[in-house]
Amino acid sequence: MFFKEDTICAIATAMIDAGIGIIRISGEEALSIASKLYVDTKGNHSLLNKDSHTISYGFIVDENENKVDEVMISLMKAPRSYTKEDVVEINSHGGRLIMESILNLLIKNGCRLAEPGEFTKRAFLNGRIDLTRAEAVMDLIHAQNEFSMKNSERQLGGILFNKIEDIRKEIIYEMAYIESAIDDPENYDLTGYDERLKVKNEDWISRLNYLINTSEEGIIRKEGIKTVIIGKPNAGKSSLLNKLAGEEKAIVTDIEGTTRDIIEETIRLDDIVLRVLDTAGIRDTDDKVEKIGVERAVQSAQSADLILYIIDSTDDEISDDERISELIKNNHVIVLLNKNDISDRISILENDIHNIYGDNIPVIKTSMVDDTGIEDLKKIITDMFFNGNIIPKEEIYITNIRQKEALLNTCDSLKKVQSSIEASMSEDFYSIDLMNAYSFLGEIIGQEVDDDLVEEIFSKFCMGK
Ligand SMILES: Nc1nc2c(ncn2[C@@H]2O[C@H](COP(=O)(O)OP(=O)(O)OP(=O)(O)O)[C@@H](O)[C@H]2O)c(=O)[nH]1
Ligand SMILES: [Mg+2]
Helix, strand or coil: CCCCCCCEEEECCCCCCEEEEEEEEECCCHHHHHHHHEECCCCCCCCCCCCCCEEEEEEEECCCCCEEEEEEEEEECCCCCCCCCCEEEEEEEECHHHHHHHHHHHHHCCCEECCCCHHHHHHHHCCCCCHHHHHHHHHHHHCCCHHHHHHHHHHHCCHHHHHHHHHHHHHHHHHHHHHHHHHCCCCCCCCCHHHHHHHHHHHHHHHHHHHHHHHHHHHHHHHCEEEEEEECCCCCHHHHHHHHHCCCCCCCCCCCCCCCCCEEEEEEECCEEEEEEECCCCCCCCCHHHHHHHHHHHHHHHCCCEEEEEEECCCCCCCCCHHHHHHHHCCEEEEEEECCCCCCCHHHHHHHHHHHHCCCCCEEECCCCCCCCHHHHHHHHHHHHHCCCCCCCCCCCCCCHHHHHHHHHHHHHHHHHHHHHHCCCCHHHHHHHHHHHHHHHHHHHCCCCCHHHHHHHHHCCCCCC
16 A cells, blocks of 8 residues: 555644644554653553553653643544544644644654645555545535535445446346356357347446436535526616615625626525526626626636526617627526516517517516516526426435546447447457446546546545545
């Protein structure tokens, strides 16, 4: 195993002044190093003879036996620990200076400062958890909403691992069967095998597709819907952002061209998370700054998950802007006919919209002086992105691009198996693609990943985890 010789340490709690702080140590020398710093109430350095999974009260002392802090020390001896190595956790007072002093003493006595995620990396490399569970740990720590929290808990519980491992086992069984039949045709019969494999292969593809299909919704539920508000100047874009945010985030005036820079806010509408971007009103302008603002508006809308196209419904007509038409052609769009409170032209404009952009484009009437339209907006977003079910299903969603890509690659390989069967190719052809499918699945759970990828994944973790 990598790094086995090093004993690592890190502050596992936040670096803010708090009631309690935890300093974590893992590795072969965890106990002996901690023991040099720890004394019990009688002044004895007595950590080595303590049982695993016990907590000891005492003090951390420096090289001159001066007390640094009053602590509780938890011991978790290998292999029954987070990393499968000896782990010691020092519960000290949570002052930054105290925690740093203890950390420095540990380093002086032979520990190395852990890299971000190194404890979890050791748990993975030492075989305690697979890669889907390791990634779930990170997702759980960073969860921004209840969906992410529950989904990562499910993944941490091994639901995704089991689904992947089941298919891997079935694939390896078939590979072994084909190999045996080729080596020993007298005892293994391949007559009719094509058809049997075809049925199995279709079943694997449909199970994998099911998982892949959860990813669009899963990623959007986890990260939020990138929602860009576009429209002409003065339509009420910034007013909409403020209304959704529930506070005055953006400047609102009756001067056209008020907003120039993009303003981003994460907004929660019940269980829907929106990453809302307010942009500059789209129009032709000679103003240098506004011009850049318009370019940025168009750019950010190009990568939006959802465009809210807001129109001032006191305008005489909907003037068709090529940039706007281009943006809303290829996207999830909701048209907001705004200033409903002072306009008597709403129905006429609604017709115009349908004439220009087709019957299917959703249109709602809104007013930013009251709450008109906000409920309709929620309902349309829920239908558009979550098939009308705001409550996520009680099952695993793929929310990780790396996993999704490996699933897509697996499916591609299995589709090649399908084509080989349909073209009546010889069995050893299938084996190559089955092997590839098996390897791609291995990437998901971390059976077949290179060290660089492992480094990259864990480097995104927090310190001390
Ligand atoms: N009566 C009424 N006035 C509104 C409504 N929405 C916005 N306004 C007013 O319209 C003016 C423009 O609003 P903004 O929100 O600044 O418009 P904008 O689209 O952000 O404009 P730019 O940033 O210039 O592109 C302000 O005076 C708002 O108070 C509405 O629903 N009803
Ligand atoms: Mg504005």
